[in-house]
Amino acid sequence: MTMSKIPFIVLITALLIITACTKMSMVPVDELDSTLKQMVRNAAEDNTLEYWVLPESDDYNSIPQEIKNPLTDEKVALGKLLFFETAFGTEAAAVENIGTFSCATCHLPSAGFRPGSAQGIADGGVGFGINGEERVKNVNYEEGEMDVQGARPLSLLSVAFVENTMWNGSFGSFGVNEGTEDLWVGVLGFNNLGVQGMEAQNIDGIHTHKMHYDEEAVELNGYKDLFDQAFPDFPETNRYSDTTASFALSAYLRTVFPSKAPFQDWLKGDPFAMTDEEKAGAMLFFGKAACTSCHNGPGFSSLEFHALGVNDMYQRPSFRTSAADLRNLGRGGFTGNPADNYKFKVPQLYNMRDTEFYFHGASHTSIKSVVEYFNEGIGENPNVPAEQLSEKYNPLFLSEEEINQLTAFLDNALRDPDLLRYQPEEVLSGNCFPNGDFQSQIDLGCQ
Numbered sequence: 240m241t242m243s244k245i246p247f248i249v250l251i252t253a254l255l256i257i258t259a260c261t262k263m264s265m266v267p268v269d270e271l272d273s274t275l276k277q278m279v280r281n282a283a284e285d286n287t288l289e290y291w292v293l294p295e296s297d298d299y300n301s302i303p304q305e306i307k308n309p310l311t312d313e314k315v316a317l318g319k320l321l322f323f324e325t326a327f328g329t330e331a332a333a334v335e336n337i338g339t340f341s342c343a344t345c346h347l348p349s350a351g352f353r354p355g356s357a358q359g360i361a362d363g364g365v366g367f368g369i370n371g372e373e374r375v376k377n378v379n380y381e382e383g384e385m386d387v388q389g390a391r392p393l394s395l396l397s398v399a400f401v402e403n404t405m406w407n408g409s410f411g412s413f414g415v416n417e418g419t420e421d422l423w424v425g426v427l428g429f430n431n432l433g434v435q436g437m438e439a440q441n442i443d444g445i446h447t448h449k450m451h452y453d454e455e456a457v458e459l460n461g462y463k464d465l466f467d468q469a470f471p472d473f474p475e476t477n478r479y480s481d482t483t484a485s486f487a488l489s490a491y492l493r494t495v496f497p498s499k500a501p502f503q504d505w506l507k508g509d510p511f512a513m514t515d516e517e518k519a520g521a522m523l524f525f526g527k528a529a530c531t532s533c534h535n536g537p538g539f540s541s542l543e544f545h546a547l548g549v550n551d552m553y554q555r556p557s558f559r560t561s562a563a564d565l566r567n568l569g570r571g572g573f574t575g576n577p578a579d580n581y582k583f584k585v586p587q588l589y590n591m592r593d594t595e596f597y598f599h600g601a602s603h604t605s606i607k608s609v610v611e612y613f614n615e616g617i618g619e620n621p622n623v624p625a626e627q628l629s630e631k632y633n634p635l636f637l638s639e640e641e642i643n644q645l646t647a648f649l650d651n652a653l654r655d656p657d658l659l660r661y662q663p664e665e666v667l668s669g670n671c672f673p674n675g676d677f678q679s680q681i682d683l684g685c686q
């Protein structure tokens with residue numbers, strides 16, 4: 240062989256390899272993509288791909304909002320600080336815990352806006368670990384003094400689409416709550432303001448979570464100018480209050496979307512954003528497994544209530560839970576209608592991997608086990624009668640390979656890797672956040 244032939248052979252080989260590779264990846268991608276696109280369109284209410292595209296955070300015109308609380312940059316900026324600010328946690332049961340917790344204690348961006356533990360403990364908890372997983376009960380607290388709820392905290396991703404909030408949908412004056420006016424007493428009295436779920440709920444949430452806002456506290460912690468800029472239309476006498484704080488928190492939360500998830504990039508035209516396995520999983524999600532028969536809103540949440548018969552929080556090690564907790568009845572615990580019993584709101588599905596507790600009772604600890612639960616289509620909770628289970632919840636007969644594909648789609652394609660962009664660099668009090676107790680300060684590197 241002469242020297243001049245060697246580069247020629249190398250060139251030909253390289254060309255062959257390139258052609259082969261192009262053939263291998265391009266042709267199937269095209270086919271897979273066009274089939275998948277058609278399925279994704281078919282599953283959308285308006286038969287478009289855009290239906291599933293989440294708004295950009297600053298595209299206020301595309302974000303669902305409350306007429307009485309229109310989005311402004313000033314409100315969003317204020318809410319982004321308040322959500323993480325521990326300084327307003329002044330109503331703690333023990334002096335040592337004052338100013339040591341925030342909304343983000345139970346809704347951590349790094350945990351997909353859920354807590355890193357099954358339940359989430361604000362007042363009465365200590366520690367953080369790496370991702371909230373080591374938050375435990377403060378030994379000086381009685382269990383009854385703790386701020387811990389009888390259901391796993393909902394994720395707040397894409398919550399702008401959630402007109403009626405809570406697992407039972409009890410907050411919010413419109414949507415599924417029209418006709419339930421007689422039940423708007425006690426904390427649900429905020430529904431009488433005639434507002435969306437979040438704006439009503441967050442006023443109550445501030446009380447429930449042992450926080451308080453007034454002019455003195457707002458000024459002391461350096462927030463007065465920001466309240467003035469955010470709420471110029473409110474008379475000064477009620478500009479610095481739980482209501483305005485709720486409005487700012489709600490405005491901020493309405494801008495929190497997992498819009499950098501690979502599936503979002505794929506929807507916007509990048510065929511390489513998802514792997515073939517994830518695409519196969521997506522085919523199942525939108526097709527054979529019929530996940531979108533319930534998870535049918537743009538963020539995969541919906542205002543439907545379904546019984547899947549999963550276990551409640553009291554059936555696992557937990558604080559302040561009981562078999563008698565009305566929360567265990569889901570929508571029925573709010574409406575009092577037995578037909579609504581055990582039916583829970585359909586939650587969103589992005590960033591599932593970021594913490595390992597699934598369902599309202601945190602009864603499953605991996606995405607795969609959730610997929611297997613849907614595949615089996617039978618309840619696990621002996622309290623839930625079989626005839627109460629949703630008629631859309633049925634055995635799926637997926638193979639092991641299909642279970643893995645569906646898991647891959649949820650695990651990676653529906654995960655925004657950059658949720659920390661929704662977290663501020665610092666809060667105005669200068670406190671450690673999202674928690675400020677002694678152990679959390681160590682864990683979070685604040686000391």
Ligand code: HEC
Pocket residue numbers: 341342343344345346358359360361362386387388389390391392393394395398401403404405406407437440441444445448488566
């Ligand atoms: C102690 C933990 C904890 C703290 C602190 C906390 N939350 Fe929650 N949050 C929960 C739990 C639990 C739920 C679900 C309760 C239910 O449905 O029964 C929830 C639900 C929500 C929802 C409803 C979401 C939906 O899709 O329906 C919103 C909105 C919310 N929280 C906002 C906030 C805000 C704002 C703060 C701070 C003022 C806050 N949370 C502080 C535990 C917490």
Ligand code: HEC
Pocket residue numbers: 394524528529530531532533534544545546547549583584585586587588591596597598599600609610613614629631632645649
């Ligand atoms: C019958 C309606 C329905 C169908 C069909 C359905 N889901 Fe759900 N899904 C729900 C409801 C309701 C919940 C919350 C149940 C609870 O906690 O009580 C839920 C919860 C989940 C969760 C846990 C979310 C969280 O925050 O803990 C995941 C993950 C999930 N579904 C994925 C899927 C997948 C994947 C499919 C398709 C195989 C699917 N779902 C089909 C109604 C449905």
